[in-house]
Amino acid sequence: MADLKRSLEDKSRAPPSDTLVKAFQLFFTSRVENPGAINQFQARLLSLTWKHLKALQSELEDGEWQDVFAVENLERMLFVFSEAQCLPEARDTVLKIARFAYLELCADHGFGPNTISRPALLVYINLMASNGNPEEARHVILKFGGQLRGAKPSPWLSVLKGFALRDDRRQLRKVTQELEEYGVKFDQDSHEELTKLLISQDLFAAVQTVYECPISGNREPSVPAKIAAVHYALLNSEVSWAKPIFDSLPRKISPETIGINLLWDAAHGNSASSLAEKVDTSLSAALTIADVNNLIQYANSQSNPQLAADYAKLAGQWGLVPDEQTHLLQLESFIQAGDVERTLAILEQQIDPSTLTGDNLPLANKLITMLCLSDQKDELFQQISSLLDPLFQDNVQLNAETLAALTRMLLYRYDWEAVSDLLRPRLGALDSEGKTLVRTALTDFMLDKEQTDSNVWEVYQLFKLAFSEAGVSIRTELMCSLFDRKRSDLAVLVFGHMRQAEDLSRRPKPDTYARCFQGLSRTADATNLELVHNMLKLDLEVELNTRIFNGLMLAYAACEMPEKSMEIFHQVLQSDEGPSEKTIAIFFQVCEGHHNGAQEAIKMMGKVKKLEIAVDRRMYTAYIEALAAQCEFDVATEAIDNMQAEIGVPPSSTTIGLFYNAIPYQYWKDEVEQWALQKYPELWKHMAESPRSEHEEGQKFDGITNEVWV
Structure with a gap:
């Protein structure tokens, strides 16, 4: 199916029909037992393949046609879609394919139109309603009302659920009012059933919408519906919404309402001991372990492991025996506390690992995550x-x-x-x-x-x-990290993978090139510099800018090709954007290795002053380093002496250290040391405390640089 997608994009020959039919059928047959999830990529392939086979259906062999368009296979498609988790970005496409299958089932294939089976209708209605298209579900019920009469649960509940999921209260009320016209009532039982269904799916906004929906005969919600709504609201810290519902419960506490009253008190700050005092002898017999479980569940919803432990002790005080749910809730509180020892103990002593599936899967996820992240x-x-x-x-x-x-x-x-x-x-x-x-x-x-x-x-x-x-951003970060490791060979491979991407949005941007050249400058990798520069020349999608030019200047200078750097500098001068302050600082670095570097640097500083370009410490220090690298000792020391007057900041110990590092040959370095001891003794004393290491052209202070970022 992916091959079909590529063939449609580049207008090449599509895969054979029998191969596509097998692929399409296999997708659904392999998911009957385990529907899994359907992502956007898969949904698009299914849609393309369906449309392609539909257009060719008159040319398909009988067996091929049956494998896609036979009733059994169409119904299987609807079943898989209804049971699978449709990821949000894939939902619209999945619904379109499902509608294609539904329309095919409704088509006249020799037995008259609309011969679709009742199970297929119910699956399609639920699929549409649950995934954002309750209008379509409603339309199908109206169209096939007779065939759906008596279905349990009523398909109208799916429609109501669909509008509730969208928080469409107007349509929800409209549908409940229409139901009686079709012999269906939205009575207390239906209201309770739908409310509890939405609670089980943890959809608070939908629960609110359905709970507040009018019931036939203007009846109040049932007491179990009220209790379920209050319980769920308290677990979600929605006390204000729950209050009028709680107040509508019978004032006299009964065996049916004692649990929710205890939970209400807990949500209003009552401790375990306070709750124990409120339960008198006449009501204690009505308590069940489920009531204690609800209290522990509330404490867990508040991420309060100590409160959960206190509530768990109430079971013993009230003569109740903890059940499997109690142990699972205690496990959750231990996980919240990050208590590995108690978590492992309760796992070993009280919990069957096979119970950590199905409804308890969220807890299994929390457990495994906590153990994986523990020390x-x-x-x-x-x-x-x-x-x-x-x-x-x-x-x-x-x-x-x-x-x-x-x-x-x-x-x-x-x-x-x-x-x-x-x-x-x-x-x-x-x-x-x-x-x-x-x-x-x-x-x-x-x-x-x-x-x-x-x-x-x-x-x-x-x-x-x-x-x-x-995307490019994360790949660029990985590329730069490899440059930091001095592995420019690997960094350039990462860059090359970006360059080879089919999707233009994942190809290198101007910033990517600039940062790649910066990395190549730090590793002085001339071979890969030439490779990436050639890629740039062939990249018609990238417009050259000053940052890219700056990176190229730095890289060629670091690879001891200052003449090439100067050529690029002249390209910057002729570009629409022109040089930046960083370009000038980089120019001074280029001058360090240029055969006429001292004169070029002095000339450039003159132009900078004449044009009143702002000079910061980094640029001025680069100028000093250029002079030093060319052994212009007197001019460099004069520049340091004039630093305060020229740029408004005095030289620092780092300035002296960079001057020392930049000047070649130990003879001149000794001259710098003697000069600094006389002129800037405090700065030299501070700098001299730093470690020095031996290099080909004499000693250098470790750990100080004046790197210019492009």
Whole structure:
């Protein structure tokens, strides 16, 4: 299907129809048991392939036509779409393909139109309503009302849910008023059912919308619906919305309402001991462990592990036996506290790992993430692996935070194969935000200066495959980090990968070129400088600017090609943008190695003064270094003496040190030392405390530079 996409883009021959039919069918048959997630890339391929095969359907062999357009296969498409997690960016495309399948099912294939089955209708209605198109779902119910009569649960609940998800209260009320015309009532039971359904999906705004929707006969919501709404609101710290609902409950506390009353008191700051005092003998018998669980759940919603522990002790005081849910909630509180020891203890003593799936998957994610990020992750590796095994066997999709934590842990164990096996089948199910979390785990490792060059390059190979869509910004940062490692060979490879990108948005920008040339200047890599400069000459998408010219000047100067730098400087002078202050500072650096450098530097400083160009410490120091490099001792010392008058700041110990470093031959360096001892004794004394190392042209102070950034 990807080949078909490329062929349509470059107008080449498409893959054979039988191959496309097999690919299209395989996508859905392989997902019946485990629908997984559908991302934007997959949705687009499915849409392109469907349209292509639809256009060719008259030319397909009978078997090929059946494999795509037969009722069984069309219904399978709808089923997979309804069960899969459609990532937000893929949703519109998925709905379009689903509508194609629905219309095909409704078409007349010799048995009359609209012979679509009831199960397929119900799946299609729920798919549309749950993914942002409740109008289409409503239209289908009206069209096939007779065929859908008596369906349990009523498909109208799907439509109401769809409008609730969009917070479309006007349409929600309109539909509830219309229902009686079609023999359906939005009664207390339907209201309660839909409210609890939305609560189970953790959709607070939708819960509010549905709860406030009028009920047939102007009835109040049922007591269970009120209790469920208050409970959910308190867990979301929405006390003000819950208050009128709570106030509408019977004033006399009953076995049905004692739990929500305790939870209400807890949400208003009552401690465990205060709650224990409020439960008299007549009501204690009505308490269940579920009421204690609700209190622990509330404490966890407030991220208060100590309060959760206090509430858990109430079970013993009230003679209640903790159940599986109690232990799971306690596990969550230990995770929140970052208490590895108690987490492992309750896992070993009270919890069956097989329960950490299904509804408890969010807790499993939190648990694995906490263990991966703990200081003891190496010691806990086997424990983490045992938790993952059943999840992987069931093809459970972990959340992005957990994947990122696992990735980070495996990277620092240098297990590249395990990282690849972890990410390959799972990255496609993440949205862009989730992918960013996982990508950050890889980039953090590559930017970690403690890692070896070879390890960083291994991870880069994984990164390149897993995040081919990664933008220029992050790739440029990786390139620069390799320059920092003095690995310009690898840095230029990263640059080359950007240059080869098919998508123009992922190709190098002017800033990328400038930073690459800056890196090449710091590594004095003449071979790769020529390579990248040639790439620039062939890059019709990049417009030359002063930053790029500055980078080229720096790089050629560092590679001992000052004449080439001077040529580029003259190009800057002739460009529309012209030179910047940094260009002039770089010009002085070029003068250090130029055969006529001293005269060029003196001439340029004269022009700078004449044109009243602002001169900062960095530019002036570059001028001094240029003079020193040309052994113009007297002119350089005069420039230092005049520094305060020329630019408004006095020389510093670093100024003296850079002068010393720039002047060649130990004879002249000794002259600088004697001059500084007489003229600037304090500055020299401070500088002399710094370590010096031997170089080909004499000693130099370590750790001081006057690097100009492009």
